[in-house]
Amino acid sequence: MSASGLPFDDIRDLIANLPSADRAAIRAKREREAQLTKPPGSLGRLEDLSEWVAGWRGSATILRPVVTVFAGTHGVTKQGVSPYPSEVTQQMVTNFASGGAAINQICAAYDLGLKVFDLALDYPTGDISVEPAMDEKTCAATIAYGMEALAGEPDLICLGEMGIGNTTVAAAIYCALFGGDPADWVGPGTGLDDAGLKHKAEVVARAMETHKGHLKDPLEILRRVGGREFAAMVGAILAARTQRVPLVIDGFVATAAAAILHKMEPSALDHCLFAHVSAEPGHIKALSVMDKVPLFALGMRLGEGTGAALAAGIVKAACQCHTGMATFDQAAVSNKAGT
Numbered sequence: 001m002s003a004s005g006l007p008f009d010d011i012r013d014l015i016a017n018l019p020s021a022d023r024a025a026i027r028a029k030r031e032r033e034a035q036l037t038k039p040p041g042s043l044g045r046l047e048d049l050s051e052w053v054a055g056w057r058g059s060a061t062i063l064r065p066v067v068t069v070f071a072g073t074h075g076v077t078k079q080g081v082s083p084y085p086s087e088v089t090q091q092m093v094t095n096f097a098s099g100g101a102a103i104n105q106i107c108a109a110y111d112l113g114l115k116v117f118d119l120a121l122d123y124p125t126g127d128i129s130v131e132p133a134m135d136e137k138t139c140a141a142t143i144a145y146g147m148e149a150l151a152g153e154p155d156l157i158c159l160g161e162m163g164i165g166n167t168t169v170a171a172a173i174y175c176a177l178f179g180g181d182p183a184d185w186v187g188p189g190t191g192l193d194d195a196g197l198k199h200k201a202e203v204v205a206r207a208m209e210t211h212k213g214h215l216k217d218p219l220e221i222l223r224r225v226g227g228r229e230f231a232a233m234v235g236a237i238l239a240a241r242t243q244r245v246p247l248v249i250d251g252f253v254a255t256a257a258a259a260i261l262h263k264m265e266p267s268a269l270d271h272c273l274f275a276h277v278s279a280e281p282g283h284i285k286a287l288s289v290m291d292k293v294p295l296f297a298l299g300m301r302l303g304e305g306t307g308a309a310l311a312a313g314i315v316k317a318a319c320q321c322h323t324g325m326a327t328f329d330q331a332a333v334s335n336k337a338g339t
């Protein structure tokens, strides 16, 4: 803890002292890229991806990619904001452990490790429409716990989550951070109908009213209208940065955790890639407010880190191209027309 004894101060200190990408590694990567057997720039955004990995890792090599899924339960589910009961969160964590979820199959397809962190699932956070989700100590401790995502020294992290009710919480975070009407930020989540959507917007509006006057500081927003998986994802993003590990953000929900850091210091997300734009309507809006361009849009809205894991497959292929391709000299391929 810092000298003042306030746990959030440690997080602020960390954000004030983040490392930058390695310029020399990026220069070396560009020099090799120019010699590979293809027209310059012809691998499009794949070339940006391998450069992004090289900038944080020193070379465009990925040996230990891991998907981390943070699961939390939410008091706001009492308000009837999800078509599914809160118990589904624990049930899906059990499903992850036995290999039956979508994320297990994507990890298998791309040879990605999977780690699931359940965050006190028997103790839902406070109902954000009437009270803070967490006290400061719990919030700071959960941020610290999220830093465990770095255990095992992964060299690429995909950030995902599971938590019935958490699209309401994500909408509240966006509304508090970026303003606008609650209706701009809520969406069907796991499948609400129009009446459910209207009610969800009212619940988010109530949360804004309950916490008004306390929504200037992003960490206070996280504590009041966030949830445990959001706090843990903030910790994972920060720990990845301090250890220079590139990190891929999943959908609408994971992006809300990233948005907390973006509001504090936009460059805090320089090591992050936004995998996809989710079908949840507020996601495209959040990405454009932060000026982030996602890799793809496949109409996915599952969470679990599935979009991020798919993106990791693309990142792996981009790095393999960079490290495995022959140069013009090696392959005796003419580098320019007529030579």
Ligand SMILES: O=C(O)c1ccc[n+]([C@@H]2O[C@H](COP(=O)([O-])O)[C@@H](O)[C@H]2O)c1
Pocket: 081, 082, 083, 084, 161, 162, 163, 164, 165, 166, 167, 168, 188, 189, 190, 191, 250, 251, 252, 253, 254, 278, 279, 280, 283, 300, 301, 302, 303, 304
């Ligand atoms: O992140 C997304 O893009 C996303 C969009 C819709 C639903 N989800 C997932 O659905 C769950 C939350 O939905 P809900 O309707 O219970 O708020 C949670 O487990 C999320 O992972 C996730």
Ligand SMILES: Cc1cc2nc[nH]c2cc1C
Pocket: 084, 088, 092, 161, 162, 163, 190, 302, 303, 304
């Ligand atoms: C079954 C189910 C699986 C999920 N995975 C992520 N969010 C989910 C929500 C539900 C309801």
